[in-house]
Amino acid sequence: MDENKKSGFSWLWMIILIIVLLVVLWFLGKNLGFLGATSTGSSAYQAIFLSNDQVYFGKITKSSGDYATLTDIYYLQVAQALQPSEPSSKVNLVKLGDEMYGPADIMEINRDHILFIEDLKPESQVVKAIEQYKASKIAQPAN
Numbered sequence: 001m002d003e004n005k006k007s008g009f010s011w012l013w014m015i016i017l018i019i020v021l022l023v024v025l026w027f028l029g030k031n032l033g034f035l036g037a038t039s040t041g042s043s044a045y046q047a048i049f050l051s052n053d054q055v056y057f058g059k060i061t062k063s064s065g066d067y068a069t070l071t072d073i074y075y076l077q078v079a080q081a082l083q084p085s086e087p088s089s090k091v092n093l094v095k096l097g098d099e100m101y102g103p104a105d106i107m108e109i110n111r112d113h114i115l116f117i118e119d120l121k122p123e124s125q126v127v128k129a130i131e132q133y134k135a136s137k138i139a140q141p142a143n
Contacts, residue, residue: 045072045120045127051113056096057126058107060117068114070107073097074130093129 048056048070055075062069073096078089097105120127 044122045124045130047118047120047126048109049115049117050109051115056107056109057093057120057130058096063111066111067108068111070109071105072130073105073107074126074133093126093133095133 044059045057046060048058048060048068050056056070056073057075058070058073060068061071074093075096077092077094079092080089095105096107097103
């Protein structure tokens with residue numbers, strides 16, 4: 001082989017090696033949670049929109065592999081009016097764990113079911129309602 005063919009052959013192998021290395025790094029990053037981070041602030045609340053039309057509010061504490069871990073969880077509950085003279089519906093913020101079956105305040109969410117995540121501003125109505133809920137729990141005497 002002459003020198004030009006050897007040089008071209010070396011460059012071809014170098015390019016193939018770089019492409020393979022990039023694919024491996026992308027795969028590792030995606031599966032270990034380095035890519036597609038789900039939160040910009042660890043102390044901020046996020047709104048997590050799921051593929052089943054549910055929305056949860058909380059703090060993402062871990063996001064790696066196939067699952068995101070959500071803690072300090074709340075969701076909205078719409079109460080329909082029983083009387084025609086009452087307003088048509090009322091929206092309440094509910095703390096996960098206050099339900100009759102008593103779930104723990106942690107949720108592992110399959111990333112395939114997360115449509116998108118939004119960080120909530122401190123002045124949002126949801127964050128203010130969470131702060132009011134927490135303040136009322138602190139003010140209540142323990143049973």
